[in-house]
Amino acid sequence: MVFRLPHVLAAATLALVPVAAQADQNLIDYRNSVMESIGGHTTALVAIVKGNVPFTEDAAVHARAIEPLSKMVGHIFPSDSRTGKTEALPAIWEQPEKFQQAVTTFQTAAAALAKAADGQPRDLAAPVSDLAKACKGCHDDFRKKD
Numbered sequence: 298m299v300f301r302l303p304h305v306l307a308a309a310t311l312a313l314v315p316v317a318a319q320a321d322q323n324l325i326d327y328r329n330s331v332m333e334s335i336g337g338h339t340t341a342l343v344a345i346v347k348g349n350v351p352f353t354e355d356a357a358v359h360a361r362a363i364e365p366l367s368k369m370v371g372h373i374f375p376s377d378s379r380t381g382k383t384e385a386l387p388a389i390w391e392q393p394e395k396f397q398q399a400v401t402t403f404q405t406a407a408a409a410l411a412k413a414a415d416g417q418p419r420d421l422a423a424p425v426s427d428l429a430k431a432c433k434g435c436h437d438d439f440r441k442k443d
């Protein structure tokens with residue numbers, strides 16, 4: 298029993314490294330899934346507002362869907378999601394107040410868009426444009442350039 302203990306500890310230590318790294322990657326992957334959902338609704342809505350597709354009856358669904366997703370952006374950047382396959386910049390955690398400002402600007406724009414959801418597609422042009430600016434503002438400062 299005594300002889301075995303170091304082996305058990307060694308095995309536990311080895312196991313912890315990949316598990317911790319995997320936990321970070323799970324958070325990163327989840328974050329990107331949420332971002333992809335936001336991106337999907339935004340891209341679809343822009344296509345409707347521009348008149349590239351005729352599905353005006355879908356506009357309100359996309360416009361409303363972004364607001365609850367925008368709330369998730371407030372918690373999908375925990376400090377243990379920094380390391381791994383990610384395009385998130387360290388500035389997110391190094392300048393938390395500035396990052397929080399970008400989150401709030403985005404959430405405010407998403408709430409305004411949801412409020413305008415029942416209007417005609419042309420009424421959505423301004424709130425969609427404000428929203429897109431909020432995306433770009435955060436990506437410019439806090440996401441790695443392609």
Ligand code: HEC
Pocket residue numbers: 325328329332333335336337339370382383384385386396399400403428429431432433435436439440
């Ligand atoms: C508060 C900051 C912030 C806001 C606001 C924000 N994003 Fe992001 N977004 C990021 C960061 C940081 C990443 C990179 C995440 C990672 O790789 O871990 C990202 C990733 C993405 C991705 C995934 C791209 C990829 O590499 O797979 C898409 C799509 C996306 N964002 C779209 C949007 C859209 C559309 C909006 C606005 C409607 C938006 N984002 C608003 C910070 C933001």
